[in-house]
Amino acid sequence: EAQVTQNPRYLITVTGKKLTVTCSQNMNHEYMSWYRQDPGLGLRQIYYSMNVEVTDKGDVPEGYKVSRKEKRNFPLILESPSPNQTSLYFCASNTGTGEAFFGQGTRLTVV
Amino acid sequence: DAKTTQPTSMDCAEGRAANLPCNHSTISGNEYVYWYRQIHSQGPQYIIHGLKNNETNEMASLIITEDRKSSTLILPHATLRDTAVYYCIVSYNTDKLIFGTGTRLQVFP
DSSP, X not given: OOOEEEEOSEEEEOTTOOEXXXXXXXXXXXXXXXXXXXXXXXXXXXXXXEETTEEEEOSOOTTOEEOOSXXXXXXXXXXXXXXXXXEEEEEEEEOSSSOEEEOOOEEEXXX | XXXXXXXXXXXXXTTSOEEEEEEOTTOOTTOEEEEEEEOTTSOOEEEEEESSSOEEOSSOEEEEOTTSSEEEEEEXXXXXXXXXXXXXXXXXXXXXXXXXOOEEEEXXX
16 A cells, blocks of 8 residues: 555654654655644645755755655654644655655644 | 635535635646645645646546636535545645645535
């Protein structure tokens, strides 16, 4: 089954404690992205990757890092989380045109 | 990427067709029209996309006007499970999708 898997689904952490949200896809897609969703603001792109070792900033990249060492994985790294990064996060993968597949989301709370 | 305008909310009776409009008057010649939906706080789900011609799949139909400045997503027989937020997006590709606030569709019994 084609899928994008994010982990964890829920996470509560404290300000400043580094964390990583993992994302993996099994469709051999070249493109992967991270979005965050906040009430009233919709989904906004954080970072995207066009292939292994190729990444670029989206609309709201501040405070986040990503890496793409393998085609299937695209982890999102928060080096020093802050309360304004409390949000619902989605990973997506796609071929570049047509259908994009989204993960089930990671609800992050930073206290 | 072009901006889209959608109604904030719509209602539809179960079993009836749901017609969701979208205006994209500044769309460029090679930008596609994509429709996604989000049920509660789940990940967005792809529905359909098109460039110029009308499209149909097992979920829905997409009608694009000849001037491409607007489109309509049609769910032919809405069910309670179709209650969701529907997003109309115009883009050259799917590596960057700009989601607006969408249309909240409520299907009632």
